[in-house]
Amino acid sequence: MALKPVPSPEPPRRVSPDWAAIEESEKACADCHPEQVDAWLASKMGQSFARLPPRLHPAPSPLSRDAQVVHPLTGLEYSQRDGLFTERASETATFQRPVSHRIGSGSHASSYAWTPRDRPDQTGAGRLYQSPLTYFSEAGAWALSPGYEAMADHPGSFRELTPECLFCHAGSTTDRLPVDGMGCSRCHGDAREHAQARLQGRDGKVTSPTKLSNERQADVCAACHFGGAARLLRDGRSWGDFVPGDDLSETVAIFVRSTPGEGFGTNDHLSRLERSACAKGPTPLLCTTCHAPHPSAAQRQNDRSQPCRACHSKSSATPAHACSGPAGSDCASCHMDVGQARNIPHISAVDHFIRRRPERKPPRNNETRLVFAARRQADPTSSDDHVLLGRAYVEVWRSDGQTADAERAERHLKIGLDALPLRVDGWLELAALRRLRGQGPLEREAAERAYALAPTVPRVARVLAAARMGSGDALGALTALSRLPDSERTAEVLTLEARALQMVGKLDDALKAAEAATRLQPTSGEAFFAMGVLALELHRPQVAMTALRQASAWLPRDLRVSLKLGQVALKVEEKTLALEAFERALALCAKDATACQLSALGRGEALLALGRADEALQVFEGLYESGVRLPTMPSAMGRTLSALGRYAEAVPALEAAAQIRPDDPTVFRALDHAYTRLERHPAAARARDREAELLRTKPSPGSAP
Template structure:
């Protein structure tokens, strides 16, 4: 029986209404989910004229776990489904980037007693095992072997895979510092840690380890606001770089995909990402540049895989590169200048050659990497005849010829592979690395990511350039002509940023440093004080304010700033020494003596602190105590006996005349 036409029309209309309702319902659900996810977004103010609307650095993510509200779950949650990969990864250098010291890696053989490792700067360094713990010790001895002073600290963590070497971390009340003792595996020797060498002002066991340093060695830490190197305890949440550093947090994945028939977008697979996003995963640690800093309002650990790295980190290069320098983490910059990379149009990346989960066995490395080369060069292999390759001892070793070993400029006793992939004679200079397309060649620094940024991001990035230029002005020193140039360029950029965001502590401290480099001391002091009004415990602003106030002879402010600095970080002998110097300049000799003794209590190897003790006793009329301190100083530094004795006679005359210390 045929249906009534009106009935058919009503049914069609009803069907269309149901379809529209379903579409509307789906849209509402998707919109609700999106709002839920965006509820965890990180909104940052724009910078520059008229750019005041919030921008979401997590917007547009293809993977749901890019949302900052998704929790990290730790490596053990991954092992159940990925056991074989996890076991391989534990042998990879990234899987061994940090370990508790009780694992014994990189330490002398366990056992009772003490083992001398090396001597440096008049000190003998040793390691001792006691009750399952390891202690590093710096000892100063007289020529006859009698101990004059020693500093001992327990080292709790080994930093580094051991492939090139290992450094060791000291942790006291959440403050993390670096031991002066390091192991350099490529030379098979102990030596002084990077940062403690020639020209360094670091004192024993006091080199601060900042979040930006730990980011590329540790799984996760939570910095405490204010101090430069203090962390919530326990300091490390997981130790070595974990699965989630490259794949993103697993909170959604273990909860939802465990029940799903096939994995969704709850965990990142870097191999499936577009080239820029894929390379960002590696670049978060292996792109160093001349200077790098988190973007305004962000911290070192805010980046999530699957997102563009340039939203989170500013990485600056010198426009002309540097032919001489090959940094330990400069592989990204090197690869970016290679012909292989440039002609691949994004196909070539880090994981084209490197398995991030497993290293090839040493005996198989040449063949492994040769096969990676042949993925692109199968039709056109090596142009050298086999006989010539064999004569060089590298018959089937592409890397041996085209990626020679280089000395590393920023870490002594190590070498790295040249990722510029030069052609021709092995080791021949491949030329200067080229800066990214587009930057002004006259600039002191250029942003590595300049070509990828939107106009809004470029506007916001003016602040980051200001921070970088202020850093340059501090590194170059007052006698460099570039100091004035970099500081002059930095000041307006930082002032502009602070107008939009007055609570930007990094910009405020950088503005103070740039103004100080230009000799504008009172203005610099105002900049530091502005930071401290918003963040009274900011260690950088406190110590800078104290030092600058002393140079301006504002001793009351200097004294107060340094006392607050010591309260924020009590483990720095140089802060106590600075306070002793200020108190002596202000004529407060009892206070200066107390501060100098506190400095020596943390590090007895400070001749300036001992000289303040001598001056203080002379001005108090305590000649016997001054003479005793002089004899102690001469025992510590016998090579300068004549100079110190002449200085002592000058100090006695100044004290007798009631003059200032010389």
């Protein structure tokens, strides 16, 4: 198919409405519309976001109910007491913050967020972070927040809430922290002209959704109630660009599968409703047919099945379609399914696919193609369509992991970017796709293209820095990171910077960056791990030990951390801790043969250090029998045999170790001991002299390497 001509290389940009001023003007709405404003504020949508008072949250607030939940994959403990949320990894690894905002009306659930207002000098001030705990109303209990259950590497208390997350709960989220929940402007747009005109005694323009076309009226609701398989901002747009009355698809591209899947989510109302016969034809069922955004007292008492009976009763214009159910029964109870939402646990949702007899089928993988929800065409009609489709396939591949979607993403992005090579959003998604697929060189190629077009965009710089580090280009990564403003120097960025500085030999600067990362995010196991490795390289074993203890607490199932902790614990003679760390590493290393060998060797060394030489010998003999030949094994075997008094057998092993590791003083100390016991005094003296020589030249703790 021939594609449309390539549009201007610059994507269409628009100035977002001044939502701060618009929302400030909403205060005047109650002067003329007090009943509607009060009804909205009392509605679930009007209560979907709220600032919380400091502490003291009496019943019926969920915060009045204490909670304690253990993550099934990590063993980390999360608790809350009167709004103070605690993330606990160990007695010495905890993080506490009082929550400042509630997200969700409580109809289904209440999630909570905190903001580091108490650290205005720190990166992250003015941002919102989600608590790992959510209160689920139907279950009447606390549980892990949506998305946390199946993730071993979830961000804990530092999951930032983006404008996309907050758009359907809070007021304006463009470049500022939301102040309040959604107000009149979310459905009526900018009413400042209308308010000014009424003060002057004349009519003024304001958007009334009920006076819009069916399509534009549906868009007002679809902005939050049409989930789809993927939802993407168009290039150059923000979540604050959509204004009621606009075509939503000009701001947000929503995609659905060409063959609808089974199951339904908490925000799939419109995508399911449009499959219903009631939503088709010249007088379709609209959202407002059944749902009043600010219902009057009379509307709240109305029979919600009345719209159904207008068509499905014997006295209606279509008596052939009359329902055979008992008069006065609730239509939804028979014709709309209620079941577990597919996207959020512990929540029952109403399926808006209205059918004669709803069938409940379990959700299953759906590999059918994605299509634009707004027009349902089978194939892309422009290069922009290809870029958007590619981005959408990346999103669904992240969530569903279906290989076919990854391949489609690559294909559509390539086609689109060949025609639109200046599309930064396309190059970024292509880089992300290739990173997830383990295609390092190709990932960097895409990231470099994005950076060449937008070097000052923070996300672009972060993506490129990671790609350059992945290819071993630490200097290039540091160059990209230098573009980031202080507000974007998160713990993740600082940890990446620390590793890059380490690779170029700037160890002191690297350690400072890692330490800064741990201060910024005290739950970052990755930052503590980087700090521990750097401190060890700088010959600061106690600093390394402290950092690695924290890393191990926050990353209890990370093989790298357990192995490194065991090695450092041996160095500082924390023998029991070393044994525990190596045994944990052995339990985690099934997919890494080398790590298993190192873990077993470390376990043997720890057993030897604890005076359990018989057990240590069994470990080392087992390694030899398995064909393992690590450089430190002769030394370990020799020292173990010596500890068991088998000096004649120990000497050959230790002499071999001296050839392999001529700069290891422990080898010569063991040789001195074995030679002495065998009364080979000249050899013992030579070993003793070599040990003394090595100790004189060994760097002292804290000195430069």
